[in-house]
Amino acid sequence: PKGGLSDQKTQLAVPRLNQEAVAAGTADIDAVSGATYTSEGYRKSLQSALDKMKQASSGAPASSGAAQARTVTGKAVRTQYGPVQVRITVSGGKITK
Template identity: 45%
Template sequence: MRRALLAITGLAAGTTALVVLKGAPGAGQATPDVPAALAPVVPGGSAAPEPPSPTGSAPGVTPSPRASAKPTPKPSADRSAASRGGTRTRTTPAAPRTTTSAPKATTRTVTGPSVTYEYGSLQVRITLSGSRIVDATGIGLPLGGQSGQRSDDVQARYSGTSGEVVARQSANLSTVSGATYTSTAYKQSLQAALDKA
């Protein structure tokens, strides 16, 4: 796509330069000799004098259609501009800009309510990109002792960017063995966070 855009831009620039150089007076091109009968009308209403007819007819007599070799061309805009001493430039429109990147999904964080259970209380915070869960973590889990061990097991299974929450994209999680109360509280807070999101 970028190569095509560069090729179009280069072609447009080259064409513009060629038109400007071609139309500029004294640009090195000789003006072709135009027969007086084909010369453009000079501004002011006077026309060039008629040359003698090749068929020998008198001036002012229109020759027959068979005698005329070429139709009289109309003066072009570039030739008439050059005869007035001005230059004429043509501009080409720029190529339209295109974007190739897709719009980025917005990332937001939603935190579920604090759920109290037999060993303490916890909350679950999820991060979403668009409508997809990309991260999850438990907050306020008990530390130390038997409760801390259960909390660590639940965090290891459910939380993180590669945890079960991200894999399943729901609160329908399997219960961690030996941490039933902590697992249930985690799933309740997670479901509430998903409902908010």
């Protein structure tokens, strides 16, 4: 979202959502109060990125270096205030960024 209060809420919400995603390692994270639409879009995009990562690693042989860091972008999710898209880095099967 762009403009005024929406920008402020997004700037506060995204770092918290990032921290929760890394800590939880899943898309099962709490919404940030006051940023409900952003939080919901974030969760959906995060789940999309995790699904892509799982699909990519399920076909890889064990010796292919699957423990190396890989970055995946989730689908852009439309919200009432604009699109939300998450990019994650996974290393050793865990979200690191």
